[in-house]
Amino acid sequence: MSPIRIRFDHETAYTRDWLADNEVEAQRVLATFKAKDVTPRCECNDKLPPMYIAHRTRYYLARNPGTGTLHSPECPSFEMEKEDSGRITYESDVIKPKNDGTLSLKILAPLAHKIVDRSPKEANDIDAMVPPRPKSPTAKPEAMSLTGLLALMWEEAELNRWHPGFHKRRIWAVARTRLLDVAQRLNTKRINVADVLYIPEHFNESQKDAIDSRRKEAFKRIMTKTSTITKYMMVIGGIRKISVQEKSVAITLRHQSESVKYWGSQHVLKKLNNGPAVEILNDLHEPRLVYTLMIVSRDIDEVLHIQDIGFLITDIHMIPTYFEQDRLMTEKLVMEGHKFIKTMRYDGSRDSVFPDYLLVDNPNAILPMAIFRTFASETAIEQRHQTKERWKEKYGKYWIWDMEKQGESVPDLPTPPATRTNNV
Numbered sequence: 429m430s431p432i433r434i435r436f437d438h439e440t441a442y443t444r445d446w447l448a449d450n451e452v453e454a455q456r457v458l459a460t461f462k463a464k465d466v467t468p469r470c471e472c473n474d475k476l477p478p479m480y481i482a483h484r485t486r487y488y489l490a491r492n493p494g495t496g497t498l499h500s501p502e503c504p505s506f507e508m509e510k511e512d513s514g515r516i517t518y519e520s521d522v523i524k525p526k527n528d529g530t531l532s533l534k535i536l537a538p539l540a541h542k543i544v545d546r547s548p549k550e551a552n553d554i555d556a557m558v559p560p561r562p563k564s565p566t567a568k569p570e571a572m573s574l575t576g577l578l579a580l581m582w583e584e585a586e587l588n589r590w591h592p593g594f595h596k597r598r599i600w601a602v603a604r605t606r607l608l609d610v611a612q613r614l615n616t617k618r619i620n621v622a623d624v625l626y627i628p629e630h631f632n633e634s635q636k637d638a639i640d641s642r643r644k645e646a647f648k649r650i651m652t653k654t655s656t657i658t659k660y661m662m663v664i665g666g667i668r669k670i671s672v673q674e675k676s677v678a679i680t681l682r683h684q685s686e687s688v689k690y691w692g693s694q695h696v697l698k699k700l701n702n703g704p705a706v707e708i709l710n711d712l713h714e715p716r717l718v719y720t721l722m723i724v725s726r727d728i729d730e731v732l733h734i735q736d737i738g739f740l741i742t743d744i745h746m747i748p749t750y751f752e753q754d755r756l757m758t759e760k761l762v763m764e765g766h767k768f769i770k771t772m773r774y775d776g777s778r779d780s781v782f783p784d785y786l787l788v789d790n791p792n793a794i795l796p797m798a799i800f801r802t803f804a805s806e807t808a809i810e811q812r813h814q815t816k817e818r819w820k821e822k823y824g825k826y827w828i829w830d831m832e833k834q835g836e837s838v839p840d841l842p843t844p845p846a847t848r849t850n851n852v
Contacts, residue, residue, distance in 0.1 A: 432503055434479065434489065435469045436461045444504060447489070451605070458487035472503035473791075479505070482529060484612040484622060490529040501788035502767060504586045511818075512782050512796065514579065514774035519568045523580065533580070533616040534571040537723045537736040539624060541658040569775055574738025578664065578721040579748070579772040584610040587746050588770040590762060598745050600666070600683060601630040607664060624650050625662045628683040640685060651726045660723050660735055663690070667718045670700065670709050679720070679734070690724060692734035705739050716749055717742050748772060753799050754784065756838050757829070761785070766844050768797075781811040783819075787827070789844050797827045 431443040436457075447454040461468065462481040468489065469476040477498040482490050491499065496507020510516050515523055524532040572580070582588055585606035587598075604627050611622035626646050629639050650661040665681035677697050679690045692700075700706050705718045719742060723735040742748050745762065747770050749755040754770075761768050769786040776782075783796035796819045800812060819826040829839055 432500075433471045435471055435476070436466055441471070448602075455487050458489070459483075462487060470499060470503060470505055472500035472505070473498075477505065480529060482613070484620070486609065486612065488609045488612065490613060493525045493527060493529055500791045501769070501786065501794050502591070502791045504589070506769075508769065508771070508786060512771065512786070513583075514576075514772050514776045514780065514782065516782065517568060517774055517776040517780060518572060518576075519570050522570065522572055530613045530615055531580075531584075533577070533614055535574070535577055535616050536571045537574050539617055539619055539660050539662075539723065541660070541725070542656060573775050574721045574723065574736055575740065576738070576775040578719065578738050578740045579774045581607055581610050581614070581664070581721075582740060582746075582748065583772045584613070588748055588772055589768070590745065590747060590758075590770070591767045592765050594745070599630075603746060604628075604630070621662065624660070625664065626650065627664045628681055631683040636685070643684070643688070647726060651724070658725060660725050663720075663722045663724050665720060667705070667709060667720055670706055672697065672700075672706065679722075681720075688732070690722060690732045690734050692737065696734050696737050699737055699739075703739055704741065708741065715744060716755060717744065717746070719746075751799070751801070753801065753829070753831070753836075753838075757785070757797075757799060760838050760841060761787075764841060764844060766841065781808065781815045783826075787842065789842070794823055795825065795827055795842065796823055798829070800828060800830045800832070802831050 431445055433441045433443050434447065435441045440461075442454075442457065447457070458481050462483060466481070468479040468481065470479055470491075475498050477495045478492045479489050480492060482488055491505040491507070496505065497509060499506040522534045526532055569576075585603065587603055587606065607627055608622065608625070611625045612620065614621040626643070629642070631639065647661065650659065652659050663681075665684065668680045668682040668684075668686070671678040671680075675694060675697075677692045677700060679692065680686050680688065681690075708714045708716050708718055719740045721738045721740075723737075725733045725735055727733065740748060741750065743755055743758050745758075747758050747762075749758060750773055758770065767788045769788060771783050771785060773780065781798070784799050785797040787795040787797055789795075798812075798815075804812070816826060816828070827842065
């Protein structure tokens with residue numbers, strides 16, 4: 429595949445790789461064409477989907493609202509249809525695209541603590557006395573958890589995509605830059621996520637004092653307190669270590685000094701114990717990584733407290749792996765030189781049925797790939813049947829690893845194209 433170019437005008441075009449790898453020069457280019465009110469075009473296919481240049485703290489390229497499916501599946505701006513993604517598990521207004529290219533989100537976690545009037549309600553305040561109507565157990569979530577938000581940011585940062593040319597580029601510094609750019613496009617509860625987000629820098633021993641100074645300044649800027657409100661901070665990072673005590677837990681992050689600890693209480697412990705994070709981190713031979721998104725507060729003694737937490741398990745390439753079969757499948761796809769998109773499950777249940785992968789070796793013939801695990805419920809089996817019919821109608825074909833019929837070893841995968849280039 430040839431490098432994808434962004435066309436700014438008749439005479440000027442840059443590859444996406446160049447814009448990503450040359451940050452200072454790219455910011456200058458984007459600022460110049462932003463001032464000219466230029467509408468860039470993506471040359472990923474003959475449709476030349478329109479893009480736009482946005483700016484908050486940095487300039488960045490974004491696809492126009494509703495144009496994600498117009499891009500080539502190999503293009504970073506390609507967006508799979510909602511019905512093939514974990515986004516379908518939410519009500520329609522949980523992730524709401526705006527005309528300016530930003531996303532308005534509903535999340536469960538608070539971003540601040542407000543001091544409110546707790547005086548008793550008046551007896552005639554009937555509305556306050558009426559209990560809320562119970563929700564149906566099958567109703568879609570009306571807001572996303574922090575696990576869902578981390579999945580969204582991972583997907584928007586294109587970290588769930590893989591091409592053989594990514595081997596040397598899938599590093600923390602690149603992931604951090606992409607996540608920070610994504611944060612500028614996300615708004616929740618009238619707050620821009622970039623304003624409350626901290627992501628540790630790539631650690632460098634020779635610059636540790638300067639890095640720690642910038643961290644402290646960010647903490648001070650974000651976690652402010654007044655007489656009526658205490659503001660919290662979002663933190664994204666890879667977990668280095670979890671120290672579980674009787675009634676609390678201490679989390680330290682990679683790319684950050686071990687002296688910086690985030691403390692959680694019983695509800696954080698419960699979330700940890702409900703997933704594989706502790707087991708993975710305690711196994712020295714475990715190849716998977718654990719990333720977290722935390723809502724953090726700071727007390728007068730500078731102790732950092734976790735208010736809420738979400739997790740994402742990935743392989744060494746930062747590709748999400750929700751199950752052990754995902755890890756095996758991803759490993760084989762990478763080793764055989766395939767190009768693919770890993771579907772994000774968000775807050776979907778284990779039985780939610782949508783492609784586990786989209787294989788994009790041939791951008792003109794997307795192949796949905798799914799892993800059907802054992803011991804499925806009757807509802808899940810019926811969903812699988814309906815989904816396969818839809819895939820056949822939409823894509824023409826599909827690939828299934830049915831573990832009950834084919835066993836626990838990954839079946840043979842489609843043969844990738846014989847010739848490749850590593851310039852993506």
